[in-house]
Amino acid sequence: MTIIKLVQIMTTDFGVYIHIPFCKQKCFYCDFPSFAGREKYIDEYLKSLHRELELAAKKIGAGDQLVPCTIYIGGGTPSHLTVSQLERLLEGIHDHIQVKTVTEFTIEVNPCSVDEEKLRLMRDKGINRISMGVQSFDDGCLKRIGRLHTGDMAAERVKLAREAGFTNISLDLMYGLPGQTLDMLQASLDTAAELGVQHISLYGLQLEEGTVLAKQQAMEKLRLPSEEDTEAMYDYLVDFLPAHGFQRYEISNYALPGFASRHNSLYWQDVPYIGLGSGAHSYWQGNRYENPVDIGDYIQAIAEDKFLHIVEETVSDKDHMEEFCFLGLRMTQGIDKEQFRLRFNKDINEVFGDGIKEMMTKGLLQEKDGALSLTPMGMKYGNMVFGAFIID
Ligand code: SF4
Incomplete structure (x- = not known):
């Protein structure tokens, strides 16, 4: 196995993570802090985020602007925002973050909610990396895990992202899914490689408590691949990806040379980060912080000008x-x-x-x-x- 050296980290480096907790529908495997059907809170939430950015810039910024090396907008589904909401979010970021010196600016998108107009806006506002949650290109697998897009739609959105000028595109894929066979995984990997993306994250399905899949499992209604079949999928993918130029640099992450995720590498290299938005975590000056997961509680906390306010722990x-x-x-x-x-x-x-x-x-x-x-x-x-x- 080739050992990939990640980017050199400077002692002053830190990353900024911005959480958008809204999704069109909750996927059946997902236990992330994200919610479906809360669209009516989006405008107020964006105002709170803008205020939190302002507080962060005042407290730890230089000249009233944060100067991180990376920005990552994750979720939830950031692409679930309308064009005008997305524009407001990105303008707020530009108001309080020095974007021009950021080396990597990522946004997560879902194939069912990203379109040409949003992609062009993202590109115009300095985003230089797209992370698309695809999970599988097999329509049956997608349906069984509650995804709202098809494989073809995902492939078409990748092409759209490239046409909008993105040259750094990452796909999230999964293995060990309900009803998934080795053939299905192979076909998904073939499609991903043919699409010419630069980065692939590949996660094995975990049954998390409280998810639809965990409930189906409890009712004995879930048809998962056997342990041997899942292991065969793992063995296949760890050979396939390097054979197609994707070097493994982290347990679940593979990239073409020069395309390892800088932002995620900060987490793995014990570098500080500031998390903004509901449920976001920060690691700053040896302390860990967590914002309220509940959207209403988060909006309330920001209305009280709280920033880095819940000290979860001082790390021993x-x-x-x-x-x-x-x-x-x-x-x-x-x-x-x-x-x-x-x-x-x-x-x-x-x-x-x-x-x-x-x-x-x-x-x-x-x-x-x-x-x-x-x-x-x-x-x-x-x-x-x-x-x-x-x-x-
Ligand atoms: S789109 Fe992402 S965050 Fe939203 S429910 Fe699905 S997996 Fe979870």
């Missing part, structure tokens, strides 16, 4: 060391042992020596160029390795 050294390792292990470049020493003033072997030895003996962990990383086998059974990086 123990938690920080564990998390530094979990995140590092997710990336193919692994945990930089020297970075660990500089951050915690300890050699990583002093803290996790026994576990490291055991995982190496099992062939799940390797050391290369001063970094500890998962072997291909370790990538498959990551949870076993993560368990070795927990301090009792």
Whole structure:
């Protein structure tokens, strides 16, 4: 496996995440903080976001503007906003963020709500990366997980994004879906590769509590692929993507050279970020914060001028060391042992020596160029390795 070195992080770097919690319909697997049928709150929500951006810029910005290295508008479904709502959102961002120095500006879109006009607006306002939730190009699979678009529609929207000038397009796909066969996954991967996108995220289905799929499972109405079939899908995709030029740089993420997501890489490299909007998380000066998930509670908190207001936790050294390792292990470049020493003033072997030895003996962990990383086998059974990086 090729080890991809991610972008060099400067000590002053941070990312900004902006959450749009609205969706047309809740997908059957989704437990993200997103809601369907709350469109009447969108205008008020956007005003609160604008105010939160202003508060953030005043408190931690330079010259009343935030100067991050990346911006990521996620959700929910940002493309569910109308053109005029999207325009207001993007203008608010330009009011309080210095967009011209941002290296990567991503927006998540759904094939069923993105169109040419929205794409052109996004491009005009400085967005340079599109992340499209597709999940599968198979119409049966899409229907069974509650997606509102077809495979053809998704393919057509990718082409539309390219015509609008986007040269950095990422697709989210899933495997292990209800009724999905290896053939169906193969066909979806073929389509994704033919579409000429630059980045693919591939997630195995997880049955999260409270979702429609979890309820179907409880009622024994869910037809999932067998463990062997799901494993065969995993084995296929980890070979297919590199063979088509997509280098794996994180457990679930593959990119053409130079197209690894800079924003998501910040999370995995223990870099600070500011999250704006309902349910958004921030990691700032060693503390973690979380905005209220409920849209009404969020609007109320912002009306009271609260910014970074709910301190979830001050990260202890123990938690920080564990998390530094979990995140590092997710990336193919692994945990930089020297970075660990500089951050915690300890050699990583002093803290996790026994576990490291055991995982190496099992062939799940390797050391290369001063970094500890998962072997291909370790990538498959990551949870076993993560368990070795927990301090009792
Ligand atoms: S569109 Fe995305 S955020 Fe919305 S329900 Fe579906 S998976 Fe969840």
